Amino acid sequence: MHHIYRFVTYICTQWLPLVGFQSAAGLYRVAVFFVFYVLASITTLFAQLGTATEPNLEAVAETPVMRQLIVVTGASGEEAYAGNFRNWSERWVQASQAGNIQYEWIDGTQPIEEAATSDQVSDKKRLLDLITKSSDKELWLVLIGHGTFDGKVSKFNLRGEDITANELEQALSTGKGTQVIVNCFSCSGAFLPVLSRPGRIVITATKSGAELNYSRFGDYLSLSILDPAADLDHDHSVSILEAFLMAAKRTEQFYVDESRLATEHPLLEDGGDKKGVSAAFFRGIRLVKQAAEGTTIDGELAAMTLLNSSKDDASLDKLRAQKRNELELALRTLRLRKASMTEDEYYANVGEIALELANLYDTAIEQVDAAKVRGQ
Missing domain, CATH: 3.40.50.1460 (Rossmann fold)
Incomplete structure (x- = not known):
């Protein structure tokens, strides 16, 4: 479940510095979102095992970012x-x-x-x-x-x-x-x-x-x-x-x-x-x-623009890279609006975007790995 790692990394490097450890409520929300995400990931995993469907490799053929x-x-x-x-x-x-x-x-x-x-x-x-x-x-x-x-x-x-x-x-x-x-x-x-x-x-x-x-x-x-x-x-x-x-x-x-x-x-x-x-x-x-x-x-x-992509970014095809940019832009826009939102509303929106980003990377990496296995 690579997306759990990405979610935790995001929380530690992007979210907690914004919270600034200023309130127990902020840390409580981090814990709640994390538990929720782990449970959702386990449910998704069992669902995938139960259906035993073949991975969709068509997305791997999407044009990469050149x-x-x-x-x-x-x-x-x-x-x-x-x-x-x-x-x-x-x-x-x-x-x-x-x-x-x-x-x-x-x-x-x-x-x-x-x-x-x-x-x-x-x-x-x-x-x-x-x-x-x-x-x-x-x-x-x-x-x-x-x-x-x-x-x-x-x-x-x-x-x-x-x-x-x-x-x-x-x-x-x-x-x-x-x-x-x-x-x-x-x-x-x-x-x-x-x-x-x-x-x-x-x-x-x-x-x-x-x-x-x-x-x-x-x-x-x-x-x-x-x-x-x-x-x-x-x-x-x-x-x-x-x-x-x-x-x-x-x-x-x-x-x-x-x-x-x-x-x-x-x-x-x-x-x-x-x-x-x-x-x-x-x-x-x-x-x-x-x-x-x-x-x-x-x-x-x-x-959002890199000359050399990280391993995770390199796994994204052109369409997923565009979606990643949209999500990251939404996150930056959300930060600018923080002062006009309630604390609950702000953290709920941040959590949703973080989950989408993690799932985006996880799906791309799984499909690339599946393509490599097929190619062996």
Whole structure:
């Protein structure tokens, strides 16, 4: 009964911290829900044994969540930058390899070939082609290097012709799945309002196009994406939100330790309102304040989006992954409404969502295991 373990894990890592051990009533509710869940699980188990039905393997054939990582290392300008940009890019490639994720790496730190100056084989053309080919997948695009902004047009520097924010947006607009666009370069804040739209996560190293100095945020983000310490909600995986939060705080700490004026302020935007929020807006992975009145809540999609899935998340097909996201979003929305609900109502709703999540994972894992047995 794997779902019992997931339920207990959820209670310990997500629910009890919210209760804060402030009342015996809260702990009593935890015990009641747990006993109820164990009894329900035993009843379900005996029912399954009694019917002795064959597992439904059709769901195993559902299309899995397909991710495509595209890493673009831009023109470095100086050899000192080239080494840094290459190292940061290699960490993203290693992260994709660890999760057996398809990746493409356009390495702009290598000497440019004479033929690469043509439109047919330029870095810009390769990038646009790769984006088009990935339109039916969950796309992760990581841009590492330098950027420019002249007050009107924002660009990411490539070998050969640079790419503008508007050109990038036009290419990305054909995508059908979730898109994660990570902009690790100076002046990248000017890309945020152009790329922002519902269903897309946009991360920038700077808060505006005016922050034009060399950016270090890309270093810390490439370290955080596989760092277990970034797993703030203890679910054995690192979401892009968690990686962003750790990287942003490490970037801030760098300037404090060096007694320098911070020249970059990373932002995350996933609500489609073109605003973005900083790490200071979060406590743990929960947004505790909004950028302005009327803006959407940022961080919800990012909290559910992973480059490397945990073992349990990897068992979910595309439809179940979508259902999981809906349930987790419902849980986050419920937390925001807690102050307007009675204590009994709040905990009852949390328990229902937790049970659904546990059953969702349990069914998926059982069917995957059954498929493996059939395949032997």
